[in-house]
Amino acid sequence: xxxxxxxxxxxxxxxxxxxxxxxxxxxxxxxxxxxxxxxxxxxxxxxxxxxxxxxxxxxxxxxxxxxxxxxxxxxxxxxxxxxxxxxxxxxxxxxxxxxxxxxxxxxxxxxxxxxxxxxxxxxxxxxxxxxxxxxxxxxxxxxxxxxxxxxxxxxxxxxxxxxxxxxxxxxxxxxxxxxxxxxxxxxxxxxxxxxxxxxxxxxxxxxxxxxxxxxxxxxxxxxxxxxxxxxxxxxxxxxxxxxxxxxxxxxxxxxxxxxxxxxxxxxxxxxxxxxxxxxxxxxxxxxxxxxxxxxxxxxxxxxxxxxxxxxxxxxxxxxxxxxxxxxxxxxxxxxxxxxxxxxxxxxxxxxxxxxxxxxxxxxxxxxxxxxxxxxxxxxxxxxxxxxxxxxxxxxxxxxxxxxxxxxxxxxxxxxxxxxxxxxxxxxxxxxxxxxxxxxxxxxxxxxxxxxxxxxxxxxxxxxxxxxxxxxxxxxxxxxxxxx
Amino acid sequence: xxxxxxxxxxxxxxxxxxxxxxxxxxxxxxxxxxxxxxxxxxxxxxxxxxxxxxxxxxxxxxxxxxxxxxxxxxxxxxxxxxxxxxxxxxxxxxxxxxxxxxxxxxxxxxxxxxxxxxxxxxxxxxxxxxxxxxxxxxxxxxxxxxxxxxxxxxxxxxxxxxxxxxxxxxxxxxxxxxxxxxxxxxxxxxxxxxxxxxxxxxxxxxxxxxxxxxxxxxxxxxxxxxxxxxxxxxxxxxxxxxxxxxxxxxxxxxxxxxxxxxxxxxxxxxxxxxxxxxxxxxxxxxxxxxxxxxxxxxxxx
Numbered sequence: 012x013x014x015x016x017x018x019x020x021x022x023x024x025x026x027x028x029x030x031x032x033x034x035x036x037x038x039x040x041x042x043x044x045x046x047x048x049x050x051x052x053x054x055x056x057x058x059x060x061x062x063x064x065x066x067x068x069x070x071x072x073x074x075x076x077x078x079x080x081x082x083x084x085x086x087x088x089x090x091x092x093x094x095x096x097x098x099x100x101x102x103x104x105x106x107x108x109x110x111x112x113x114x115x116x117x118x119x120x121x122x123x124x125x126x127x128x129x130x131x132x133x134x135x136x137x138x139x140x141x142x143x144x145x146x147x148x149x150x151x152x153x154x155x156x157x158x159x160x161x162x163x164x165x166x167x168x169x170x171x172x173x174x175x176x177x178x179x180x181x182x183x184x185x186x187x188x189x190x191x192x193x194x195x196x197x198x199x200x201x202x203x204x205x206x207x208x209x210x211x212x213x214x215x216x217x218x219x220x221x222x223x224x225x226x227x228x229x230x231x232x233x234x235x236x237x238x239x240x241x242x243x244x245x246x247x248x249x250x251x252x253x254x255x256x257x258x259x260x261x262x263x264x265x266x267x268x269x270x271x272x273x274x275x276x277x278x279x280x281x282x283x284x285x286x287x288x289x290x291x292x293x294x295x296x297x298x299x300x301x302x303x304x305x306x307x308x309x310x311x312x313x314x315x316x317x318x319x320x321x322x323x324x325x326x327x328x329x330x331x332x333x334x335x336x337x338x339x340x341x342x343x344x345x346x347x348x349x350x351x352x353x354x355x356x357x358x359x360x361x362x363x364x365x366x367x368x369x370x371x372x373x374x375x376x377x378x379x380x381x382x383x384x385x386x387x388x389x390x391x392x393x394x395x396x397x398x399x400x401x402x403x404x405x406x407x408x409x410x411x412x413x414x415x416x417x418x419x420x421x422x423x424x425x426x427x428x429x430x431x432x433x434x435x436x437x438x439x440x441x442x443x444x445x446x447x448x449x450x451x452x453x454x455x456x457x458x459x460x461x462x463x464x465x466x467x468x469x470x471x472x473x474x475x476x477x478x479x480x481x482x483x484x485x486x487x488x489x490x491x492x493x494x
Numbered sequence: 495x496x497x498x499x500x501x502x503x504x505x506x507x508x509x510x511x512x513x514x515x516x517x518x519x520x521x522x523x524x525x526x527x528x529x530x531x532x533x534x535x536x537x538x539x540x541x542x543x544x545x546x547x548x549x550x551x552x553x554x555x556x557x558x559x560x561x562x563x564x565x566x567x568x569x570x571x572x573x574x575x576x577x578x579x580x581x582x583x584x585x586x587x588x589x590x591x592x593x594x595x596x597x598x599x600x601x602x603x604x605x606x607x608x609x610x611x612x613x614x615x616x617x618x619x620x621x622x623x624x625x626x627x628x629x630x631x632x633x634x635x636x637x638x639x640x641x642x643x644x645x646x647x648x649x650x651x652x653x654x655x656x657x658x659x660x661x662x663x664x665x666x667x668x669x670x671x672x673x674x675x676x677x678x679x680x681x682x683x684x685x686x687x688x689x690x691x692x693x694x695x696x697x698x699x700x701x702x703x704x705x706x707x708x709x710x711x712x713x714x715x716x717x718x719x720x721x722x723x724x725x726x727x728x729x730x731x732x733x734x735x736x737x738x739x740x741x742x743x744x745x746x747x748x749x750x751x752x753x754x755x756x757x758x759x760x761x762x763x764x765x766x767x768x769x770x771x772x773x774x775x776x777x778x779x780x781x782x783x784x785x786x787x788x789x790x791x792x793x794x795x
Contacts, residue, residue: 280662292578293585353692354714418658467531478533478543486504
């Protein structure tokens with residue numbers, strides 16, 4: 012019986028060749044477009060200030076394996092950790108099948124083979140079975156994720172001013188795409204399986220889930236062939252579309268988490284960066300013989316515009332903080348443990364990271380989709396809207412948010428991909444204080460107390476040792492220790 | 495112990511050794527006790543400073559303080575964004591300490607601890623810095639402090655509030671707990687503890703300003719958690735924000751005699767204010783580790 016896909020007038024090899032050429036074009040277009048978007052994002056990250064993150068390869072590798080690859084920090088919360096693990100492992104394993112799809116798509120059609128990895132024999136059986144079980148579990152996990160976000164009320168960390176409109180839609184789009192991809196996989200496998208059964212042939216691989224679904228499909232080989240091809244093309248086209256959706260989406264974390272963890276700080280969390288230019292100034296003040304190193308010059312030898320203290324806009328932040336912004340999957344663990352946010356203040360560490368990404372794409376390059384957060388009246392933000400003044404600081408992040416931070420590091424500790432919102436907060440505080448003298452008045456009082464009294468309170472420095480007056484202790488022999 | 499003797503136990507005066515005097519005698523201490531501004535000026539925390547000095551004196555450590563030569567480490571300035579003022583303070587202190595050839599520092603303030611340990615080295619100040627919780631733990635482990643002969647804490651409920659600059663900032667979680675464990679008290683853990691500990695609300699220079707508008711103050715949120723933990727109120731604990739997981743405390747306990755233990759002057763202020771706000775100050779007390787150890791050791795006078 013002639014298939015609809017292979018009319019007698021159309022030679023089969025030509026038809027197969029056409030599929031291969033089509034696939035090749037699709038593959039090149041998908042990766043080309045992706046590379047074009049990645050270049051833009053790379054350029055955005057590199058507008059940030061220089062920071063040497065080289066060295067310590069062994070320690071960085073260990074961290075990347077544990078935190079990024081091993082998802083160590085996810086396991087602080089068991090339920091989401093297990094759900095996420097299913098989708099993560101599903102993504103890794105099902106990608107092995109994508110390799111097969113690419114080989115089949117490029118060469119299988121021309122040379123008339125199908126399921127190119129089936130030579131693996133029993134390993135292939137296990138691989139296909141694992142794939143199918145994982146794909147089914149992914150659908151279950153995604154349904155749970157959807158419920159956690161969209162039920163009423165949703166899990167608290169999926170709320171907040173920064174998680175309305177595009178970010179909210181984005182999160183759901185990802186879930187819908189993931190389900191669609193898994194369904195296409197089942198559609199393809201089930202049709203293929205039934206086709207082979209009808210032809211009395213054995214399909215390589217084991218398909219525990221598709222085996223249950225064969226009854227749902229019609230028993231016409233022609234229809235099944237179309238279904239198998241349709242499932243195949245939808246699955247791979249879907250993956251290519253998803254790949255190109257990533258740079259516009261929070262889902263980009265599946266790639267960026269790895270470099271982000273690699274380049275995360277290795278020093279204790281309490282250690283804040285020192286500003287080197289200030290160190291030079293202070294040294295020169297305290298020691299007149301200190302020679303201040305010359306300011307960096309442009310490649311042509313001309314003087315560079317002086318860089319401000321702290322950060323007013325994205326290019327004033329270290330590049331690692333910009334990398335942070337592209338690694339954020341907006342999960343809100345940071346915000347949900349932030350003491351300021353928990354007690355109703357405006358500060359949300361997640362918002363600062365999301366604002367940073369929005370601002371980069373507003374000012375510099377943007378990927379295919381760019382819908383920056385528009386904070387409505389419920390955001391209670393008084394933001395500067397004059398375009399020239401709408402920098403990261405004041406255009407998106409208000410001083411009120413920054414001053415609410417207790418620098419407690421809970422956000423840094425909680426981030427599963429080692430994003431450091433605290434560093435961005437401090438950089439913006441530095442700009443407010445050192446460039447604009449715009450600290451809250453009570454902090455200015457504290458500063459002048461330190462300057463004048465050597466203490467943050469208004470005490471006389473001559474009273475500093477009064478605590479030792481009339482200090483008595485009960486007479487008690489020191490304990491004799493036996494070595 | 496002889497309950498029949500009515501007169502007060504013999505007491506002695508401690509003359510706290512000052513670094514300048516030691517240097518004049520060409521002596522050097524084993525350890526410099528960095529008092530910190532709160533330890534020197536805050537009336538409540540001065541009691542902690544004095545308790546810690548009693549311990550230092552009791553174990554016979556050769557220590558000294560900078561006295562009038564000490565100045566703010568610059569921590570609040572740095573966290574508030576005033577990097578210039580921080581570095582001025584840091585350079586001044588480093589000049590002082592390097593002039594005396596200081597090698598080892600102990601401090602009862604996690605903010606001073608963090609700043610000197612982590613941020614001074616890049617500015618030329620390299621010292622071995624330890625927090626007093628670690629130091630007390632060492633004294634107990636070495637048997638120099640027996641935590642006996644004074645007040646008994648047996649059976650009293652104590653919960654330890656992790657300071658951010660000791661815990662998350664520097665990964666010190668066990669030392670304060672081991673010190674408390676030596677008291678033989680009933681230690682209870684708050685749901686948000688160790689790396690998940692909730693800030694008292696004072697860090698990042700919040701100590702010196704009013705909080706931004708919000709639903710409640712952070713120290714109230716934290717105190718409520720501490721009180722609910724000490725009282726064993728499962729329903730109160732279940733409603734705490736930020737943590738999605740299970741665990742509930744057992745049956746309810748009387749709060750009388752319970753203690754919130756801290757290891758930081760700002761946590762001390764915040765938690766004490768919180769307890770007062772909740773009108774529980776007649777039942778629940780806030781103590782620093784050094785005070786508890788000095789009491790248990792019976793060296794207060």
